[in-house]
Amino acid sequence: MGGAASIKDVARAAGVSVGTVSNVINRPETVGEGTRARVRAAIEQLGYVRDESARQLRSGSSRIIGLLVLDLGNPFFVSLARGAEQAARAAGLGVMVCNSAQQLADEADYLALFAEQRVRGVLLTPADAEGSGAAALRRGGVPFVLVDRLAPGLEACSVSVDDVGGGALAAGHLLESGHRRIAFVGGRHRLQQVADRRR
Known part of the structure; x- marks a missing residue:
């Protein structure tokens, strides 16, 4: 068998329908334990990987x-x-x-x-x-x-973060601690977050 394994290959190897394989992949609780184990073993053996692009087209x-x-x-x-x-x-x-x-x-x-x-x-x-x-x-x-x-x-x-409120809390803490010469170190002022903290 050449190329990637398909869901049909898995179904054939496990002796179940394609629908059962799909259920094992998407809704495993709906499939009996023995069947589930057989399908998972076939998936492992064949190296089957779900075709996500096909699933996206359907859903x-x-x-x-x-x-x-x-x-x-x-x-x-x-x-x-x-x-x-x-x-x-x-x-x-x-x-x-x-x-x-x-x-x-x-x-x-x-x-x-x-x-x-x-x-x-x-x-x-x-x-x-x-x-x-x-x-x-x-x-x-x-x-x-x-x-x-x-x-x-x-x-x-x-x-989001309240950057104005955060800046006010930080400055308020420093002022309450007796500091009067306070420096602001931040990034580029064109960023709204930085401008808000500085304000």
Whole structure:
């Protein structure tokens, strides 16, 4: 037998129907233990791997969530990706992580890729303050949540930090401790988060 094993090959090897193999893969609790073991042994023996692109065509969506961040060199976004991956895995999904490097053109390319892959949804830290990429997702019917950013004029769900409040708490703590000469060290001021913390 040449090439990759098909679901029909697995069914033939296990002596069951294609539907039974599909049930073992997708709804194993609906198949008896002995049959399940036979099918899994055939899958292992043949090296069968599910054709995800065919499944996507049938269902209209993938088992992937897109995560597009501004800077994968930033430990904040690495932690964010790790948390998203853990939550996705618990739901039986995977995460495709991409880095826009704060470039609008890169952001647009990755969002187009997510749409082509029919991702289940997108977690997005937009490269522009207006959230034009998020607006494109909405037009395409792709669910999304903004992460660590708000986009004025774009009504959307978001998970973000109150950077103004955080900066005020930090400065207030220093002032209450008697400090009067306070320095602010941050990144580029064109980033909204940095500007908010400084404010």
